[in-house]
Amino acid sequence: MALIKAEYIWIDGTKPDALLRSKTKIVEEGKALPDWSFDGSSTNQAEGHFSDCALKPVFVCPDPLRKEGDLLVLCEVYNADGTPHSTNTRRPLVELEEKHKHLEPWYGLEQEYTFMKDGWPYGFPPGSHPAVPQGPYYCGTGASYMFGRDIVEEHLEACLKAGLKISGINAEVMPGQWEFQIGPAGGAEVGDHVWMARYLLQRIAEKYGVDASFAAKPAKGDWNGAGCHTNFSTKPMREDGGYDLIIEACKKFGRPDRIEKHLQAYGMGRGLEERLTGKHETCSYKEYKYGVSDRGASIRIPLATQIEKKGYFEDRRPCANIDPYEVAHVILETVTLD
Ligand code: ADP
Ligand code: MN
Ligand code: MN
Ligand code: MN
DSSP states (O other): OOEEEEEEEEEOOOSSSOOEEEEEEEEETTSOOOOEEEEGGGTTSSBTTBOEEEEEEEEEEEOTTSOTTOEEEEEEEEOTTSSBOTTOOHHHHHHHHHHTGGGOOEEEEEEEEEEEETTEEBTBOTTSOOSSOSSSOTTOOSTTTOOOHHHHHHHHHHHHHHTOOEEEEEEOSSTTEEEEEEEEEOHHHHHHHHHHHHHHHHHHHHHTTOEEEOOSOOSOSSSOOOBEEEEEEOHHHHSTTHHHHHHHHHHHHTSHHHHHHHHHHHTTTTTHHHHOSSSSSSOOTTOOOEEETOTTSSEEEOHHHHHHTOOOEEEOOOBTTOOHHHHHHHHHHHHTOO
16 A cells, blocks of 8 residues: 655635645545645634634646655635635636536636745845846846746746646746746636646745745836736637637726726736836726737737637736636636626
């Protein structure tokens, strides 16, 4: 009987931005992974006098940080009575996706993040700002401009070993800022893979004594914030005639009540206002516009999509600290409105 380590991972109830929590269960290799429980009063998910919450495994992959056979187990959180916990945003998404299965929605998330050392962006001189302003850092090379590449490379390798749908990485506009892309994948799937990739990033960065921050505006002043551009398409959008459906979707996104709903999910009150000022790519959050190849718009339609008359579109507004399940939910909801 071989024993393996299963790392049970869940999303907690910390506000405004949830944290990832995890603990290890020793289980028999090849056996079904059981539900588990945890002390919800220590994760802002329950009161002390009634503190048990349940963990239900929903996505399992190899653990690239441990031994062959060990597993990472992403879980949904449930109340003791078996109902989904209020912080469980995955369950409503799974239900909505089930309803619109025939559309086969695909999402591609561009997760930006910033390494922080002792509470200050990694690569910034301690307590002050770099002498060289934004310019050479994006997709850059050289020790003067690149900070944390070893962590980034180790993370990419780990994501591939885990079987995550990671599709690329790049250095970003601010020093110490990077991006990985997950997708295309279904809504719950993209969320699972993004949360798992975040987990791996934070675990690997621990070894280097730095934090991977998903804050939307980690450095004040003339520095780009960190986003999570969300690319989206349905099967009909990817087929002939799809361009008209994309324009139709962009118009639905512009309905005032929908703008409000989207901004809530995209990080309103959690750095979105500081990030989307209109000064650093993407227009102000107070405006809504879509355009072909326009990186100053809320929604960008790639040039290739216009030329081929089918494809996908990119919502540039979501912040790095989004819950991908919430974002996938609000997008599918809007696209499927009458
Ligand atoms: P950008 O040019 O904005 O930096 P990236 O290359 O970083 O774009 O990210 C684009 C993302 O869009 C990738 O995750 C990719 O998998 C995803 N993507 C590509 N095609 C589609 C599609 N048809 N539907 C949804 N997402 C897609
Ligand atoms: Mn990108
Ligand atoms: Mn980017
Ligand atoms: Mn983008």
